Amino acid sequence: MIPALPSAESLTVEFKSDRKRLPDSDLVEAIVCLANAEGGTLWLGVEDDSTPTGLHVEHRNLAGLAGLVAARTSPSLRVQVEPVEAAGLPVACITVSKAQTVVATVGGVYLRRRLKHDGTPECAPMLPHERESRAASLGLVDVSAQPVAGATLADLDPLERERLRQAVQQYGGDRVLLELDDEALDGALGLTARQPDGSRVPTLTGLLLVGRETSLRQWVPTHEFAFQVLAQQAVRFNEFRRFPLLKALDWLETNFRPYNPEDEIQVGLFRVPVPLVDMAAFREAVANALIHRDYHRLGAVHVRLEDDVLVVSNPGGLVDGVTLANLLVTEPRPRNRALADAMKRVGVVERSGRGVDTIFRGMLKFGRPSPDYSRTDVHSVVVRLPTTPADVDFRRLVVQEERRRGAELPIDSLIALAAIRELKRVTAEELAERIQRDAASAKRTLEALTEAGLVEAHGTTRGRSYTLSLTVYRAAGDKAGYTRQAGFTALQHEQMVLSYVRQHGQIKRAEVMELCRLSEGQTKDLLKRMQGDSLLQLEGAGRGAFYRMGERGVNGWKRMETDERHPFPQKE
Template identity: 30%
Template sequence: MDIKDVIARGENKVVEFKSWVKIPNKKELMEILTNETVGFSNAEGGIILVGVEDNGEITGCQDYDEQSIIESIYDRTVPKVFTDIENITIDGKEILKIIVPKAPETVATSRGTVYKRLGKNTKPFYPGEYQSNIIQGFKGDFSAKILKDTSEFDIDFHEVESLKLKIKSRDKDSTLYQEDDLSFLRDLRLIEDNSDGVRLTIAGLLFVGKKESIVRHLPQAEIILLTYNNDGQTEYNKRLELKVPLISAVDRIQQIFEDRNSIQNIQMGLFKLEVYDYPTNVFQEALLNAIAHRDYESTSSIIIKYYPSEIIIENPGSFPLGIDSNNIITHPSAPRNKLIAETLQRLKYVQRSGQGVDIIFKDMLSLGKSAPEYKLYTEAVSLTLRSSLEDIEFLRFINKETEENGDFSVSEICILKYVKMNKIISLSKAAEVAQITTQSATNVLNVLCKKKNILQRENRNRYMFTHRVYESFDDNIEYTKDKDFDEIQAKTMIIDYLSKNTFMTRADVERLCGFSSTSSKRILKKLREDGTLILEGKSRSSIYKLK
């Protein structure tokens, strides 16, 4: 959600406004921010917007030190609370967004005072009301909670054997599959085995529980697949409800997906490139993200809507605190259900127990498709993937450049896609579209300028494609700069280079000016004809000097 929308909705159980200008004593302000932090920590977590008045008026902050604020809150809380701060500029005024996580145990100020967030206010929290946020099992992880009413009889050992076979085939170095079933499950932390007998964790029930046990203990753990004959249709023609162990559900959905995933052949020079409606790894990452991040305490289900030209995955539970659509690509992973994410990693369904969102963005854009679209609702998140080839030229361009110069990062892909659509990109816009800092964006842009001159400076902190790249696109792509001006600029650059160096080659001109081979030949020919340069040598030994 846009920060302006957050402010417009006012203070609530996870949002607090604090003035910077009305509290000139910054020591007093730090104490207030510490109290609010403690209150959020003992509730659901939240954000403190400093520089915003109670009525939503943005008055801004001045002369602040973000690191000092973080350390001050850290030093004033017991146990220590790690906060994060984002600097946001709105209408020319800077505000601070302090992100407070939910604490796994009761937090107090260093003075021994305890607060808790109640609605839109922070109230004192007294010892008789304390209730630790630590759930039985593992700290802060609902999927690691022990289900006391379960036993060994709730385990489907056919599912256990299936998990063992997957590890055996996918992880040659693992010896897990050689263990007896209960030891295997214990090592994966899917069960707890003590004097009271075997008890399953939430993750254990979801991975190896019997169908009837899942329905009895966690009926909301359901994945619904709906298929539609037409885009925008409200009535589905098929419905599949899966209240089965997770891996069985994933394999079933994956099979249906592969049966419907069509191929389009794109001519790439002398060969054809097969482009699927949806890259298999993109759909798998999106599905596994939904499983690892969904709110299993919600009564809603994961719903997958399969239309002819798009797939929509609706997932119960909002984004983890601190993540939104503006930083979802690069924000550090914060799976809601850590044990589920780690088990998927152990089973080699994912390469890391992270978001995988960077993979989804990179692969969709690289194949000339539109960017994945995330929408955040109060208690849910939806992801839309579209199958249509939006930009075949960009697909051909990325494929050709990857063959010649190696793979691109997700940041590079996002920036190149923007330049392809808008012709010019500023440094600030590059940081925005790649969801990185300005310094990181500068580094990425410099790398792209060096990769066979994909980008060149249009002026200070503004970049565009080089002529070599533009000439690789169809004629309907207009150059953003006048060719005559470019050749005048190139002449100046060449003369300046030769004033410092004895000679240069045509390849040097291509690298220096960002020209294609054809354009470099043309400009060098003109400079020879007007008497600026002389040519020595022939063929590959040709060099150019100032006359």
């Protein structure tokens, strides 16, 4: 389907005038520019202000345009060219897919599309380090496995290598590493790369893990991190460092602990800590930022504690294939694979590659909101961990259930309980969006929690919804809350709808959903039942459809005025 002519240029939309016949070289460069960003559409025969002025006579025959682009790009780009009529003039819509490698013109011109500070797009040259960064984000190269030109074994610090061995013991890493000598250890973790002459040269992974601080400043100038504490617009702590990563993690954790107060709750015979920020989530978020940042970009990894949130950010956006919509379920795609693998073997980060689960778990198990990645863009990954007060009753519930099972709750179950706690009532479709899976998977999760006695189901088939169980509400001392959520019977919903119609003369489906706090499926079932019982009468069709009082509905209100004990006549 050919898209409509946009009203303005953007990161994925380019307009090119063809009144004076756009040179083929300019056209190819504009297409390369789009392909090296997010792809998009190029409209040939349209001015920069989106005014169509038509194709030059030499471009009216579009049959060979795709072949021209393929012949003048390396590697060859495939584009789709469609003729379009805009304001009575012929223009061309050229659809360009996002390239899965770095593309240039055959003349060796590398360009990429980007947004300027004012939000308008431009084509800019791709410098060598930007081409490497692009290739790394696409998973084509692993810069962390490459030797660092100019570095020598003297740049590796024996004290940091000893710290690495201690970290293996501290974090429960691969104990085989403890049996290796220095050269074998370097080879096993990819800290060095052997050259054709037999010598060994430090890799980026080697310098980042066990390099000297002075060597990191010289050979990896993009490596830097900061810890900041901001309280009511006052700066209480603000330090920048360039330590190797294991020392960096120790330093950050040591300096963060004084700002991470901890309470305790009693669960049975045990006392359970309730910190401001879960340390496992803190360690995973910080380690992810240091490991997966783009080391081609200048800029520091920031760990910033504000009044009500902990913010961890790193230069370099999400790698290709990872989005905010699949963050919980996509396969791990590390930008710096060798560095990530080394840190996993040391035991610093999650061995399964599901570190995001650890961050979510560290927030949700205390009844706090989910981690917020919404400020992530193509330039940086930003995760915000709210430090709102913990829900002690919810934490106690999670601890008791995990002790009963003898294992941690699955992350999907934890997300489901948190969602029901927040929204009071959810459907499988609503949960599916939160766990980033299909509705069938969400339903299995909810039914498993129902069998465990933590959740209760209401309704059947498509209208089925779920609330926390009476046991959970009772444990929290909120029995009235359970009644408010589960106690609305179908008759009560009918009364609410009929009362609305009596007051306003009519009601629409959307108004029923809002009035009764029902899902679309539940609303359809309620209205169908009330129509079948002659309580309501449907009038109109489509979006204009609405319901008036039916025959039994009218009689019901008349009778209620004389006998409140029986507001509606029984159906014969």
